[in-house]
Amino acid sequence: MGRPKIPRKSTAIDMTAMCDVAFLLLSFFILTTKFKPAEAIAVTTPSSVASKVAPDKDVVLVTIDPTGKVFLSMGDDKNDVAKKEALADAIMKSKGVTFDKQKFAKAHFWGCSFTQLPSYLNIPEENRKGNALAGIPADSTKGANEFAEWMSLIKDAYMGGHMNLLLKGDNASKYPAFKSVIDAFKKNDLMKFQMVTNPESIPTGTELWKKTIKGEKRDE
Amino acid sequence: MAELDTSSGGGHKKGPGVKKGKKLSTRVDLTPMVDLGFLLITFFIFTTTMSQPTAMKLFLPKDADKPEDQNKAKESGALTVLLGKDNHVFYYEGILDNSNASSKFKSANFGNGDDGLRMEIMRKKASTPDKDFVVVIKPGTECTYKNVVDALDEMTVNDVKRYALVDISDVESKLIQLTEGAAATK
DSSP states (O other): OOOOOOOOOOOOOOOHHHHHHHHHHHHHHHHHOOOOOOOSSOOOOOEESOOSBOOOSSEEEEEEOTTOOEEEEEOOSHHHHHHHHHHHHHHHHHHOOOOOHHHHHHOSOBOSOGGGHHHHHHSOGGGOOGGGSOOOOOOGGGSOOHHHHHHHHHHHHTTTSOOEEEEEEOTTOBHHHHHHHHHHHHHTTOOEEEEEEEEOOOOTTSHHHHHHHHTOOOOO | OOOOOOSOSSOOOOOTTOOOOOOOOOOOOOHHHHHHHHHHHHHHHHHHHHTOOEEEEEEOOOOOSSGGGSOOOOGGGEEEEEEOSTTOEEEEESOOOTTTHHHHOEEEBSSSSTTBHHHHHHHHHHHSOTTTOEEEEEEOTTOBHHHHHHHHHHHHHTTOSOEEEOOOOHHHHHHHHHHHHHHHHO
């Protein structure tokens, strides 16, 4: 009796299903990725071991660029826009300058003295680049510290609500710029702020490393 | 899976002179496509998690106007870290005065080697009681924001409970300049 014939099977696997899964995941990740908006102010932040993610609600962001110029920006939510308009009113009232409130709220960041605001807001958004702008005068040794006034007006706009004060400084910016910003915070009793940094791994063998290994919570 | 029927329908008999065309399979090898798909997936996974910036909290002390309101640090437990230009770090323990400036004033760097700031902080921390230990960070006018953040980070890394960011004094900034000048001429 002859042996029954075993049909020879091909070793090639059907890849279609796997391909489907791969591209499904791919489209998921593409759609969920939030790309960083193009930065008008080029800033490379230093890194720290801090593990808390920077907040993105009710944010007041102070940026210090490599040359020490100071810029201010706020979020783009509905609430933030209302706050910005309130801030615009306050500036117009206290500084005696007039400008378009909508334009002020739409600007991604502000970086000029109060008197220059009207002309600043007339520059098209795409031409407003950090390196071509003057920045908010913050150095008390060179005239008025307008940045402190900005902060006090912003603080008033946030009255009763919580404000996340963020500071984003460039690696190369010098300490005096940082100090004048801190001084402006202090002047307005804003004693708590957060510095935006890049994450960095905890060096092995240090106290913090031992703590994390033990699973203790960090007090940040 | 949907497949196209490639076999010629019916059993047509062709003439003796007609050659049979080779039947090509319509199935495509999808392996490279899957490879590419997964490569892109890994790329997107990494970029999504990596670009998340973190925030480091800093609480500022209230400026005390009167000297008696200021916090006093025990001399034995104080370590003062001075930040100079080009990532130079200097430090001294206790109080600095003219008589001991040359012996107490030492230089370090941001590395984690034996002459690094981390080593020095660990050494000082081990040799002083916890409640007395305080680090005073004094950034000079020439140092960068990165230096300040690195120094503050060092406090977190070494679990220093008490530290302060204080303005540099004239004497100290002069000492930094002198030391840096000496190092440059060497």
